[in-house]
Amino acid sequence: MYHDRIHLETLLAKAGCEPDPATGAVVSPPCLSTTFTRAPDGSYPHGYIYSRHDNPTRHQLEDTLARLEGGQACAAFASGMAAATALLQALEPGSHVLIPDDVYYGVRNLLENVFTSQGLHYSTADFTDLEAVQAALRPNTRLIWAETPSNPLLKITDLAGLAHLAREAEARLVVDSTWAPPPIQRPLDLGADLVLHSLTKYLSGHSDVMGGALIAREADDFFARIRMIQQTAGAVLDPFSAWLTLRGLRTLAVRLQRQCENARRLAAFLRDHPRVKRVYYPGLPEHPGHEIARRQMRDFGAMLSFEVDGDAAQALAVAARTRVFLRATSLGGTESLIEHRASIETPPTRTPPNLLRLSIGLEHVDDLLADLSQALED
Ligand SMILES: *Cc1c(COP(=O)(O)O)cnc(C)c1O
Numbered sequence: 001m002y003h004d005r006i007h008l009e010t011l012l013a014k015a016g017c018e019p020d021p022a023t024g025a026v027v028s029p030p031c032l033s034t035t036f037t038r039a040p041d042g043s044y045p046h047g048y049i050y051s052r053h054d055n056p057t058r059h060q061l062e063d064t065l066a067r068l069e070g071g072q073a074c075a076a077f078a079s080g081m082a083a084a085t086a087l088l089q090a091l092e093p094g095s096h097v098l099i100p101d102d103v104y105y106g107v108r109n110l111l112e113n114v115f116t117s118q119g120l121h122y123s124t125a126d127f128t129d130l131e132a133v134q135a136a137l138r139p140n141t142r143l144i145w146a147e148t149p150s151n152p153l154l155k156i157t158d159l160a161g162l163a164h165l166a167r168e169a170e171a172r173l174v175v176d177s178t179w180a181p182p183p184i185q186r187p188l189d190l191g192a193d194l195v196l197h198s199l200t201k202y203l204s205g206h207s208d209v210m211g212g213a214l215i216a217r218e219a220d221d222f223f224a225r226i227r228m229i230q231q232t233a234g235a236v237l238d239p240f241s242a243w244l245t246l247r248g249l250r251t252l253a254v255r256l257q258r259q260c261e262n263a264r265r266l267a268a269f270l271r272d273h274p275r276v277k278r279v280y281y282p283g284l285p286e287h288p289g290h291e292i293a294r295r296q297m298r299d300f301g302a303m304l305s306f307e308v309d310g311d312a313a314q315a316l317a318v319a320a321r322t323r324v325f326l327r328a329t330s331l332g333g334t335e336s337l338i339e340h341r342a343s344i345e346t347p348p349t350r351t352p353p354n355l356l357r358l359s360i361g362l363e364h365v366d367d368l369l370a371d372l373s374q375a376l377e378d
Pocket residue numbers: 079080081082104106147151176178179198199200201210211212
């Protein structure tokens with residue numbers, strides 16, 4: 001059961017709706033002011049000083065996201081990667097970070113190209129195998145970075161088991177839950193210490209906002225460091241993006257419900273298609289993570305990948321023929337997207353060259369099925 005007594009659907013439906021005491025407006029207006037007046041005695045009567053430090057609209061979003069994930073605190077950033085950066089900056093130099101072998105490629109790039117030269121160490125492990133994770137832990141492992149379902153192979157990590165390992169190792173567990181936001185998955189309930197979201201994806205939900213957030217189970221000293229980095233380094237979410245994200249959150253539960261339904265139908269269609277070699281979708285009973293996904297998720301998400309029976313050129317040709325699916329990167333919007341992942345990740349990517357990734361949107365499922373069906377014909 002969730003900590004809030006109300007259901008998450010109710011919390012979401014009213015996101016950003018705190019009637020404005022000055023006007024009675026049902027939807028809180030965005031507060032774009034960068035600065036706030038002092039009282040004659042020099043104090044700040046409303047608690048706000050300057051918008052890099054704190055802003056009413058960003059604050060409203062941070063409170064909403066903290067409640068949504070069941071955490072005590074949240075910090076919102078200018079992008080998902082800015083949130084990831086702040087988290088890594090909060091670690092002591094010399095710390096080791098353990099990441100999955102299948103992980104958002106930007107996270108691996110960030111560790112390799114930015115943080116390795118600034119004193120962090122990292123290595124990878126197969127997070128579907130907790131014994132392999134345990135074996136990869138080092139005495140200086142301070143952060144275990146999970147991503148489930150993972151990008152782009154939809155691997156599922158047992159979060160409760162991983163949280164147990166993290167506690168024994170005295171490392172923090174952060175879960176990049178971008179692909180399965182609430183109400184589908186709540187990592188803090190399963191023992192994670194932090195949740196990371198790219199707000200750019202499902203939470204804002206309309207492919208028109210960039211943002212990121214870190215939500216903490218406890219407002220402890222480590223979170224205070226993250227907050228200090230947010231306010232001092234300044235990669236903050238701007239108030240209008242925060243307002244648009246609150247607007248998107250109001251429909252999150254129904255969007256996800258429809259997107260998951262569509263994804264289930266498409267996964268079954270692709271699995272039975274003669275030109276498809278393999279489908280990666282945790283909702284399929286034969287997916288190796290299916291049982292864990294059933295336990296820790298309320299639904300299986302709306303991302304799926306599949307391998308075309310052929311090479312990279314044949315996979316690209318399938319993507320070239322789609323008319324309803326748009327060829328673009330990113331995910332979580334109302335429109336369905338198709339992407340040849342290996343070519344955006346660039347070498348040394350481990351993604352199979354014949355793999356196409358789908359972000360399933362809100363279109364009528366028959367139109368999506370018909371589109372893939374014609375694209376898979378020669
Ligand atoms: C998109 C994405 C990110 C990065 O978020 P940005 O908002 O693009 O910076 C991180 N993790 C996952 C799983 C993502 O899909």
